Amino acid sequence: ETGVTQTPRHLVMGMTNKKSLKCEQHLGHNAMYWYKQSAKKPLELMFVYSLEERVENNSVPSRFSPECPNSSHLFLHLHTLQPEDSALYLCASSQTGGGDGYTFGSGTRLTVV
Amino acid sequence: GESVGLHLPTLSVQEGDNSIINCAYSNSASDYFIWYKQESGKGPQFIIDIRSNMDKRQGQRVTVLLNKTVKHLSLQIAATQPGDSAVYFCAENTRSSNTGKLIFGQGTTLQVKP
Secondary structure: OEEEEEEEEEEEEEOEEEEEEEEEEOOOOEEEEEEEEEOOOOOOEEEEEOEEEEEEOOOOOOOEEEEEOOOHHHHHHHOOOOOEEEEEEEEEEOOOOOOOOOOOOOOEOOOOO | OEEEEEOEEEEEEEEEOOOOEEEEEEOOOOEEEEEEEEOOOOOOOOEEEOOOOOOEEEEOOOEEEEOOOEEEEEEEEOOHHHOEEEEEEEEEEEOOOEEEEEEEOEEEEEEOOO
């Protein structure tokens, strides 16, 4: 365990389903991130939360909705996804929000059918 | 736009040999660089970092070299072991306002032959 825990590890959902991904960090960090990792593509930054405030949203479709209720928890709510949204979704945290030394979770492998 | 790239998608080395993984970055204003290792089924794990005021930094069996003149970063792994087989990503930090964000390259898959 890295100190960043993601659940579930695997998720299969239909295009009409609603599901949520959860991320929890026990490192005392004040910034959290969602990344999407697709095959043969670089890691894509989706959202950044610093001090529980969303500070970046990289043109992510509205079918992805993040939530950060406190500095230790981050959610990604999913609804009406497309098959091309199938990917590994990675959560990360850092201390300063300055991007130094992210700690990643193990990811949620999402398959949209 | 800004990008961080790696020269080779796959590198195959013999166990015991040294490995060199290369990375080119495009943003001359970046001041912090990190190498991550990602094993199958896991998230990326921090290996080593370097700031732009340094040219070289050494860890346990790993060395990172930074050449700011040509915007090139490399990761050297000494005496490569089967456990080193993974995908390696370089990342650069771009600082804007009060948050920074890491920009990742596409990754190099290191295969270690026994």
